[in-house]
Amino acid sequence: EAAVTQSPRNKVAVTGGKVTLSCNQTNNHNNMYWYRQDTGHGLRLIHYSYGAGSTEKGDIPDGYKASRPSQENFSLILELATPSQTSVYFCASGDQDWGGAETLYFGSGTRLTVL
Amino acid sequence: GEQVEQLPSILRVQEGSSASINCSYEDSASNYFPWYKQEPGENPKLIIDIRSNMERKQIQELIVLLDKKAKRFSLHITDTQPGDSAMYFCAASEEASSSFSKLVFGQGTSLSVVP
Numbered sequence: 001e002a003a004v005t006q007s008p009r010n011k012v013a014v015t016g017g018k019v020t021l022s023c024n025q026t027n028n029h030n031n032m033y034w035y036r037q038d039t040g041h042g043l044r045l046i047h048y049s050y051g052a053g054s055t056e057k058g059d060i061p062d063g064y065k066a067s068r069p070s071q072e073n074f075s076l077i078l079e080l081a082t083p084s085q086t087s088v089y090f091c092a093s094g095d096q097d098w099g100g101a102e103t104l105y106f107g108s109g110t111r112l113t114v115l
Numbered sequence: 116g117e118q119v120e121q122l123p124s125i126l127r128v129q130e131g132s133s134a135s136i137n138c139s140y141e142d143s144a145s146n147y148f149p150w151y152k153q154e155p156g157e158n159p160k161l162i163i164d165i166r167s168n169m170e171r172k173q174i175q176e177l178i179v180l181l182d183k184k185a186k187r188f189s190l191h192i193t194d195t196q197p198g199d200s201a202m203y204f205c206a207a208s209e210e211a212s213s214s215f216s217k218l219v220f221g222q223g224t225s226l227s228v229v230p
Binding site: 033035040041042043044045048050056058059090096099100101102103104106107108109 | 116
């Protein structure tokens with residue numbers, strides 16, 4: 001099964017501080033994604049990437065940056081963290097078939113609290 | 116962009132009975148509809164999916180129905196067991212470019228199966 005590893009598992013940050021969430025996948029998938037999960041909102045896409053060097057804005061990109069320096073690694077960066085960014089963040093990877101169908105393999109999540 | 120509505124948000128059923136979760140989408144171009152299950156403290160995992168060229172798909176106790184005309188799809192779990200207790204997410208594909216689709220998730224349904 002696909003292996004997607006996130007770090008850290010838990011993070012407490014202060015308002016205005018910089019936070020970097022890391023994600024590593026070992027399955028050579030082209031696509032990687034960052035989602036946040038909040039009660040009542042489900043999973044919302046923040047940023048995604050087609051491959052090394054590419055990043056694209058998802059549905060809620062404001063306040064976040066992303067970096068894909070290699071096929072394996074995809075980071076999510078909060079330059080100036082705010083309490084509204086307190087959430088559980090999931091990284092995922094996958095490859096799309098000819099019809100656009102794609103199985104996403106999720107990491108274990110990072111619980112971020114911004115005080 | 117695509118929006119996916121998922122109902123109900125909370126569902127409680129008796130063990131051995133059936134559970135149904137309903138989703139609706141807006142973009143008639145959506146052609147792929149997966150369902151993910153997230154057990155407490157775990158990451159979401161794909162359990163079943165359906166493409167737009169199908170109306171029904173079954174994997175063991177899981178049945179997915181798709182009504183493209185009404186832009187609705189649903190998950191039915193027959194003979195529910197305590198192990199079915201989890202959060203369930205539906206999703207619909209949205210074309211992000213001519214060669215790439217991304218998923219838009221519903222808000223989630225928390226299913227509890229009680230003895």
